[in-house]
Amino acid sequence: xxxxxxxxxxxxxxxxxxxxxxxxxxxxxxxxxxxxxxxxxxxxxxxxxxxxxxxxxxxxxxxxxxxxxxxxxxxxxxxxxxxxxxxxxxxxxxxxxxxxxxxxxxxxxxxxxx
Amino acid sequence: xxxxxxxxxxxxxxxxxxxxxxxxxxxxxxxxxxxxxxxxxxxxxxxxxxxxxxxxxxxxxxxxxxxxxxxxxxxxxxxxxxxxxxxxxxxxxxxxxxxxxxxxxxxxxxxx
Numbered sequence: 001x002x003x004x005x006x007x008x009x010x011x012x013x014x015x016x017x018x019x020x021x022x023x024x025x026x027x028x029x030x031x032x033x034x035x036x037x038x039x040x041x042x043x044x045x046x047x048x049x050x051x052x053x054x055x056x057x058x059x060x061x062x063x064x065x066x067x068x069x070x071x072x073x074x075x076x077x078x079x080x081x082x083x084x085x086x087x088x089x090x091x092x093x094x095x096x097x098x099x100x101x102x103x104x105x106x107x108x109x110x111x112x113x114x
Numbered sequence: 115x116x117x118x119x120x121x122x123x124x125x126x127x128x129x130x131x132x133x134x135x136x137x138x139x140x141x142x143x144x145x146x147x148x149x150x151x152x153x154x155x156x157x158x159x160x161x162x163x164x165x166x167x168x169x170x171x172x173x174x175x176x177x178x179x180x181x182x183x184x185x186x187x188x189x190x191x192x193x194x195x196x197x198x199x200x201x202x203x204x205x206x207x208x209x210x211x212x213x214x215x216x217x218x219x220x221x222x223x224x225x226x
């Protein structure tokens with residue numbers, strides 16, 4: 001158990017809908033990262049927050065957004081969902097977010113868009 | 115754009131054998147190279163990592179070999195066990211960023 005929690009574990013929704021994925025980092029970790037894992041794209045970095053502020057952006061679509069709250073939990077919002085958004089979404093956390101710090105991954109949320 | 119290339123895609127090894135997974139990168143700004151292990155239904159977990167100032171790092175049965183001039187690094191699993199059966203991802207991190215750039219993954223199966 002990494003100490004990172006993600007809810008829900010599974011999510012089934014329809015195209016065009018909007019969903020919110022939630023992540024609670026390990027106690028004391030200030031950085032939260034979101035990754036998408038799909039069969040064709042592999043593991044892709046989406047976005048990173050550090051202590052409430054956006055720090056880095058990766059291959060995140062404009063339909064997706066994220067935020068980190070004062071209690072350091074984070075939410076990833078996916079809107080206007082398409083079939084291709086079906087994937088595993090992982091949240092990871094690290095202490096400070098410095099290069100070379102270990103990132104601890106949660107168990108993921110499996111999203112299925114029908 | 116795949117910045118870290120990983121091979122093979124899948125690997126079958128007999129118990130007690132050596133498993134070798136290779137990765138190559140293009141961006142010379144990368145300066146931290148972790149390997150992650152992922153079991154079905156779980157998130158990736160850090161296995162071992164190396165910085166380019168050393169050519170080899172060993173932790174138990176797991177060894178990373180690093181060739182800076184060739185921009186290649188590899189994971190060796192000695193005395194492979196059925197419990198090592200998982201998907202392995204190499205990754206790279208740049209000096210001025212924290213984001214992990216992952217390879218495409220290698221599914222390892224170790225048969226008794």
